Amino acid sequence: MKMTKPKSESYRALFLGDVHMSNKLPHARTGADGITDRLKDQVKMWADLERYRADAGIKDVWVLGDLFDRPLVDAATLTATVKALVSIAAGGGFVRILPGNHDTDDPTASRFVVDALESMDLEGVRSLSSDDMLVKISDWMTMWLMPYAPVPKNRERLLQIAELAPGAPGSVLLMHNSVLGARHMGWLCDAGLGATEVCAGFDAVFSGHFHTAQEFGTCGRYLGAPYQFGFGDEGEERGFWDVTFRPPDAEFRPGEINDPLEITRTLVPVAAPKFWTVGWDSQAHAVNKCSDAGGIAGDYVLVDVRATAAEFEALRPAVDQQIADLESHGFKASAHHDHVYHHTTRLDSDTGSAEVASPHQLIGEYVKHIGTVGDLDKDKLLAVGRELYEEATK
Structure with a gap:
């Protein structure tokens, strides 16, 4: 006999990736205070996100890689970023950061600049590492974590998760890497992970890395960047995502084929220059x-x-x-x-x-x-x- 879950249960969170915080973005103009207009636009994006989060009563914010534009972070960028994250935490939010390729200068991706945020021990801010395999959201949902790494290492990570995921309900993969066939500024990715291998065994896959929001495989989605970075991004609507997960009608049954999570997502446009x-x-x-x-x-x-x-x-x-x-x-x-x-x-x-x-x-x-x-x-x-x-x- 199948047991059913009450439909009132849900998990709602905000997702974004490829923020690329920087006081030196392309096309930026520096003000008298030494801060560029583009960094100020990024700070405003965080303020708008926090206002939306608070008004909607959402707690969790997930950043899927490339919080910073480069691993060598200048003082203005670091200060603005930490202030933005602390402001969200102070308002009752909780920010989790998955490292991306722009967050490291190490070819093996064994260290990331966002690791420094973890060492600051900021309340309500967590920088996830390769040691963090999962975040259990509830008894019906698990977030599996795959920070950026060279493709062979991420492939090994997928195999490790595959051994554990069958025993976990409502599996969602959060990652930052290339998927074959995905588009980035007119280029079709020809080196990366396969969409089939990435999506296998998951109810959904959310990824950072490519700036154009798009789907891949059976359940994968690139979030896209929250705003346009240059003239190659013309015409693309950008923003962050408001996502709600709900359990399937039937209870999770270990060792059996289970119904997937019900997922609804809404793109929240950002008021940034185009x-x-x-x-x-x-x-x-x-x-x-x-x-x-x-x-x-x-x-x-x-x-x-x-x-x-x-x-x-x-x-x-x-x-x-x-x-x-x-x-x-x-x-x-x-x-x-x-x-x-x-x-x-x-x-x-x-x-x-x-x-x-x-x-x-x-x-x-x-x-x-x-x-x-x-x-x-x-x-x-x-x-x-x-x-x-x-x-x-x-």
């Missing part, structure tokens, strides 16, 4: 283009100008004026020169071709057309040219 790219158009009003797309004051705007070097120089005063206009309306604007190369036409007069050549092609064409290279090795000269170009365009 990124927009607008193509250059001398006749169009860039402010209107951004506003029509949904941009507001405080957002970052890139005016993309596709032109030859000579054309760009001629356009520069008008481009600068458009940037100034955007700035006057509260946008944080900059211009990008998308180079059009037309050297091939000049170098290959026989064909009359108007093809656009790549920089690497141009290096070869240049060497071919200057005639003798004396005692220099031609292949070496080409290689040096390519290296110089790549270094200059990093």
Whole structure:
């Protein structure tokens, strides 16, 4: 006979990952106090999260990796982060932090900068380590923990969990790593854990690491980052997650196939600046283009100008004026020169071709057309040219 659980039982928590706290994020502008606008935006995100948590009566907050952007943390970043976490704890919350790859400079992932938070013994803040295998939420739910580690080590971790998980009800895996086939800034992951091996035996898998929220396997989900970091994130809705877990109708039966947890999740958008790219158009009003797309004051705007070097120089005063206009309306604007190369036409007069050549092609064409290279090795000269170009365009 199957016993049933009362449906009033539930576990509700907030989840986020890839916060990347830093006073030196890309595109940041430093204020007179030495604090960048982007760090202030991050601090505001934590304040909004704490307000939401308190209003909703939620206790637990889970951070699934990359709390910090880099393992060498500056004073401004550390101070802002600790204050944010302590504020949540002081309000009655409890923050658990799973280490991510940006939290370590150790190739074996045996130490993390977030370990320092654990040594501070902050009440209501826990930095989880590889020694922490699980957190038992209730008699019907268990959180299994897999901090970032090289893929082979995480694969061993999955095997260790697999030996224990069948005896635990409502198994949920929390992790921070790559899963094959997942997307990150236009790249499909081709090196990582398999979605099938990650999801096997779990009711749900929540992961940090890739910044685009997406599903994988039968029950896996990347949370995504809580806000946009750059122009590659355009158009993506970001935020943290409000998740509620409920037990299945039937009681857990060890050694048998059990019904999965009932899980509902809601993305809570964060009021953080967004990124927009607008193509250059001398006749169009860039402010209107951004506003029509949904941009507001405080957002970052890139005016993309596709032109030859000579054309760009001629356009520069008008481009600068458009940037100034955007700035006057509260946008944080900059211009990008998308180079059009037309050297091939000049170098290959026989064909009359108007093809656009790549920089690497141009290096070869240049060497071919200057005639003798004396005692220099031609292949070496080409290689040096390519290296110089790549270094200059990093």
